[in-house]
Ligand SMILES: O=P(O)(O)OC[C@H]1O[C@H](OP(=O)(O)OP(=O)(O)O)[C@H](O)[C@@H]1O
């Protein structure tokens with residue numbers, strides 16, 4: 001596995017410190033509000049699990065599953081809902097939790113769909129932001145790290161469903177997806 005990976009881009013301690021910082025900020029910003037934190041499966045599962053344990057105010061959580069990548073490193077541009085929320089977002093403050101914003105197509109679709117359901121507000125928290133690859137404009141409210149235009153894996157992020165369990169974020173060697 002190690003031979004598939006280039007350099008480590010973000011180490012485990014750096015991630016831990018940033019997740020704590022984000023959790024503290026979210027706890028301050030939403031104090032006294034009815035907050036529903038929505039994790040976007042599968043990629044956000046590790047970040048979501050760590051982030052919500054750094055949030056110190058009462059929250060509800062739910063998950064949505066969408067997919068647009070499959071076994072590629074380019075978004076297909078077609079976002080499909082594989083699993084919808086189990087609860088209504090009406091009149092709730094919604095925080096979407098993503099692992100990465102790349103083309104922005106997944107997030108744009110999610111924000112539009114959730115806003116159409118009558119929430120009190122919709123904001124976005126992502127661990128990684130890759131702005132060089134944007135194909136559509138999206139607003140990110142909480143961001144962990146801005147990263148360069150390279151395909152990354154680990155800490156929830158996959159290539160072809162592999163590498164999600166790694167504790168750090170790595171750049172995937174190009175020969176793995178160009179072969
Ligand atoms: O900004 P974008 O170009 O839309 O890319 C970001 C999205 O792509 C990945 O999900 P993917 O569709 O690979 O599903 P996964 O979370 O199950 O890996 C990632 O988790 C984001 O949801």
Ligand code: HPA
Pocket residue numbers: 069100102103150151152153157158159
């Ligand atoms: O760089 C990435 N890595 C893993 N999944 C992704 N989905 C969008 N961009 C990426």
Ligand SMILES: [Mg+2]
Pocket residue numbers: 043069070157158159
């Ligand atoms: Mg993926």
